[in-house]
Amino acid sequence: MSNRKIKERSIQFCLLGLPIIAIIATLVYVKFIADKSTKAGNKSSQSQVNPFSYDISDLKKVNSELVKYVERGGGVKVPLRRPTAMTIASDNTIYVAGKDRVLQLDLRGQQLQEFAVLGIPISVDIAKNGDMAVCFEEGLMLLDKNNQKIFDVRKFPKNTLFTSVAIEGDSIYVTDAGRRVLIQLNRSGEIVNEIGKRDSDAGIQGFIVPSADFDVIPGNDETVWVVNPGIHQLENYTYDGKLRSSWSAEHVGIQGFSGCCNPTRILLLENGDFVTAEKHIVRVKIYSPTGEFKCVVAAPHKFEDGTVIIDIASDRAGNIYILDSKSEDIRVFEPKMDRDEKK
Amino acid sequence: MKKNDDKKAMDRREFIRTGVRYGCVSLLAAGGLYLTSSRKYGKDSQHKVWQLDPEKCIKCGKCATTCVLTPSAVKCVHVYAACGYCNLCGGYFQPGTKKLTTGGENQLCPTAAIKRTYIEDPYYEYSIDENLCIGCAKCVNGCSDFGNSSLVLQVRHDRCLNCNECNIAKSCPAQAFTRVPSSRPELI
Incomplete structure (x- = not known):
């Protein structure tokens, strides 16, 4: 390549290439540096004390x-x-109840029995005779101690939420x-x-x-x-x-x-x-x-x-x-x- | 000599061709930049407004202090359907209040912007006076700590200037601010 060509390429680069580099540099600045400084600003503003703070930590303290x-x-x-x-x-x-089942455990957590129930139980109670009542949001079920269903009612008045x-x-x-x-x-x-x-x-x-x-x-x-x-x-x-x-x-x-x-x-x-x-x-x-x-x-x-x-x-x-x-x-x-x- | 002139003419053409090439690249870059910025702030801002997502809000108090407006365009909004209409309202009374009266010393709101109205025993209704509310979120904190979270913060669009770069959104530590369509401007 002749010297003249090199000179012309240099002029082309100065006239057109430099502005492009400037644009790219601006983009990089906007994307990374400005974002970084904003985040830093946010961090410093986060550390400011909230003049409207709401503190109930004292209410959570309990005399041992x-x-x-x-x-x-x-x-x-x-x-x-x-x-x-x-x-x-x-x-x-x-x-203890979860979706579709109730488990009977001993006090160490060993499973003794499993009862199948349809739905998500909200509450369970056991009668002295061993009957088990299981309530769902809109239903109620009663089982005897042999896991036999006594009743399962799912239809209650409107707006029911057990x-x-x-x-x-x-x-x-x-x-x-x-x-x-x-x-x-x-x-x-x-x-x-x-x-x-x-x-x-x-x-x-x-x-x-x-x-x-x-x-x-x-x-x-x-x-x-x-x-x-x-x-x-x-x-x-x-x-x-x-x-x-x-x-x-x-x-x-x-x-x-x-x-x-x-x-x-x-x-x-x-x-x-x-x-x-x-x-x-x-x-x-x-x-x-x-x-x-x-x-x-x-x-x-x-x-x-x-x-x-x-x-x-x-x-x-x-x-x-x-x-x-x-x-x-x-x-x-x-x-x-x-x-x-x-x- | 003629050969040299041809070479010169060719170089000029090449010069222009290269110039056009660089110009196109610059134009594409500028176009891309324009599209990126317009997607973020431009055209869509005509149809979108700022809103605060109560699910993300951490009730830090910045809405009251960083809005370009004084008082802030962020206000407490009462979602009545979720309210328990409690006598002892965590959003209305200072924690530890001994008497459930409307005395200023018992109220949690620093500007007394919550009005307590007797409905029937033992129900009370709580409404927000938006002209007094400064969006500090004290009541929102109280309601979520002791109640059903029926008090939430929202940007009120009758006041909000809909700045391209919302000052509260910039400083929100929970990034709870978002652009929502103006046809559905609330997030409750």
Whole structure:
């Protein structure tokens, strides 16, 4: 190539090539360097203090002296994906439910029996005679201890949304968050009563159910305890629908319930004490039969962020079993006293 | 001599040909750049508006402080269908409030933009005065921590300037801001 040609190529490069290089350089700058500086700016602005911060960490702190239970390592492994309900029967076996099945486990998690159910169970309860009631969002099923179906009703009134089931005596009680009533059925699956409707003369305020957390448990002497979650109250109804007693504990501190729909789950211990599980500030506590706060089973720091306590139960020894949505396993909390005594 | 002139003429043609070639490449690059930028900010911005995805929002308070408008175009919006109409409302009352009254010391909102109205025992309705709301998300935090998450932040399009480069979107740590069609401007 002659010198002249080289010169001309150089001129061409200067006139046309350099602007192209400039354009490419600009693009590279815009894409990488400017983006980087924006991200850096974002990072520095992220570190700024939020003048409108909302901090409830103090409410999650619990005096360690109030915690009277200690978690047993390991817990009970649940051989189910996404368990949805749990209970412990009077024979000290665990029933845990998931999609299309209910498993019976011993207290170490060994599977004893499997029951096929169609759908996703929301709640399970076992009667003293071994009958098992399984409730679904819009259905209810009763099986006997030999796995024979007694009834399976899937058609209920419009807006039905079942959240919990309890068997007491010859009746099956189901809480209906959609219609805000406690439904009582007989062993044929027929509705015999709707309990808890507002009745000023009878002193019944009616159930306030802002979300689908509405629990019922068998009481003593053919009664049931139902949570009135909107007003943080536990109400005791007789088999014929009469309000016998109630107690409430509305307080934002550890001694009460706060927020919408608490307690989400309740449990009656043999000594008459209540175990309560809460959402939002996730914790498990114990109250006396008349509603005085007694102690903490599991403080909020025992649960990962976003944990939901699916269900709670207790065995004959008084240990509390918590079905944890994060681990999908059953966590076991033993009374501290027992442990000291064992030593 | 003639041979040299021909060579010169050929070189000139070659020069022009190469020039056109480079010109085309530059034109293509410029066209690509234009298309890229117009896809992001240009033509579509006529039909799209900024909106905040409540699912991604971490309620950091930046909507109140980084919007080019004062007060911010981001406001609290109440999704009534999800509300529990609670007496003890986590979005309305300060955590730890002893008395459930409308006293300023009990209210969580720094500008008292939430109105509490008695419906029937024990239900109360909560509505947002958008002229007072500054989009700080305190109530949204309270509602999600204690309630049904029925209070959410949304960009209000009667105020939003629909900036090409939204200042809040730029600083949002959760990247919760997105462009949505103006025909469906809300994400609730």
